[in-house]
Amino acid sequence: MRELKVSVPGLELAALAWGEPDAQPLLMLHGWLDNAASFALLAPLLADRFQVIALDLPGHGHSQHLPEGTVYQHVDYARAVLAAADALALPRFHLLGHSLGAGVATLVAVAAPERVRRLALIEGLGPLGDDGSRTLDRFREAMASTSAGSRPLRVFPAIDDAARARALASGLDATLARPIVERGLREVEGGYSWRSDPRLSRPTAIRLAETQVMALLLGLAAPTSLLLARPHPPYLESEALQVRIDCVADIHVTHMDGGHHLHLERPDDVASWLHGAI
Numbered sequence: 001m002r003e004l005k006v007s008v009p010g011l012e013l014a015a016l017a018w019g020e021p022d023a024q025p026l027l028m029l030h031g032w033l034d035n036a037a038s039f040a041l042l043a044p045l046l047a048d049r050f051q052v053i054a055l056d057l058p059g060h061g062h063s064q065h066l067p068e069g070t071v072y073q074h075v076d077y078a079r080a081v082l083a084a085a086d087a088l089a090l091p092r093f094h095l096l097g098h099s100l101g102a103g104v105a106t107l108v109a110v111a112a113p114e115r116v117r118r119l120a121l122i123e124g125l126g127p128l129g130d131d132g133s134r135t136l137d138r139f140r141e142a143m144a145s146t147s148a149g150s151r152p153l154r155v156f157p158a159i160d161d162a163a164r165a166r167a168l169a170s171g172l173d174a175t176l177a178r179p180i181v182e183r184g185l186r187e188v189e190g191g192y193s194w195r196s197d198p199r200l201s202r203p204t205a206i207r208l209a210e211t212q213v214m215a216l217l218l219g220l221a222a223p224t225s226l227l228l229a230r231p232h233p234p235y236l237e238s239e240a241l242q243v244r245i246d247c248v249a250d251i252h253v254t255h256m257d258g259g260h261h262l263h264l265e266r267p268d269d270v271a272s273w274l275h276g277a278i
Helices: 074-087 100-111 135-146 159-170 174-183 210-217 238-245 267-277
Strands: 002-008 011-018 024-029 050-056 093-098 116-122 185-188 191-194 224-230 251-257
Touching: 002 074, 011 074, 024 074, 024 100, 074 100, 093 100, 100 116, 100 210, 116 267, 159 174, 159 191, 174 185, 210 238, 224 267, 251 267
Parallel strands: 024 050, 024 093, 093 116, 116 224, 224 251
Antiparallel strands: 002 011, 011 050, 185 191
């Protein structure tokens, strides 16, 4: 495993890399409040075939936070990923995304179809959409959150305490969460605190309308493989997701027993799925 620093316009990003630099590039994008270490168990299983590069998205892991007064949006994540691919001299690459990273990866593949060879997605297809039912409430919540000020810094006496807190919040076993937690912490007076930008937990004021997401998916040209956990979580409604799946011309869907972080819970099985997908 190698640490990378990636300079893009206005931002310094970090990444982890495995495998030989001259192998086929496989770019990986993690989920919300995760980081590149989300792939610490999966990536070594792929390093004999790929140069695996797992990015810390802006505001996550060791990557810089966005400037004050800006917000985190899927479109801007996608722009940062394409800029990172430019900085890494990757004219074409395979792309894997998990959860938030799956939404961002979808947008990257739509935006630059000539660059993404194959697209693999875990627990997500496209960004979060808006059916209109909570648009007004969500907008007001987000604007109120922006003006509410910062929350007090949460300090954990030890890394194990942070891992247990993460497990309690996400349902992911503390042992499996450990790589994400260790990369996501910084030392402060009295212990450890999260590195991630606190603004990531604020509600999003405006989401793409679901019809807009569908229009984007109709333009997805890369051969796509989607891996879904069974049973599905409540935020991935099967009927709404099927509508999105039907928009993609070349897609293969696989279900696997497990939780939202399948690549941490079942890395060998996910590696086998990925070898078949790419």
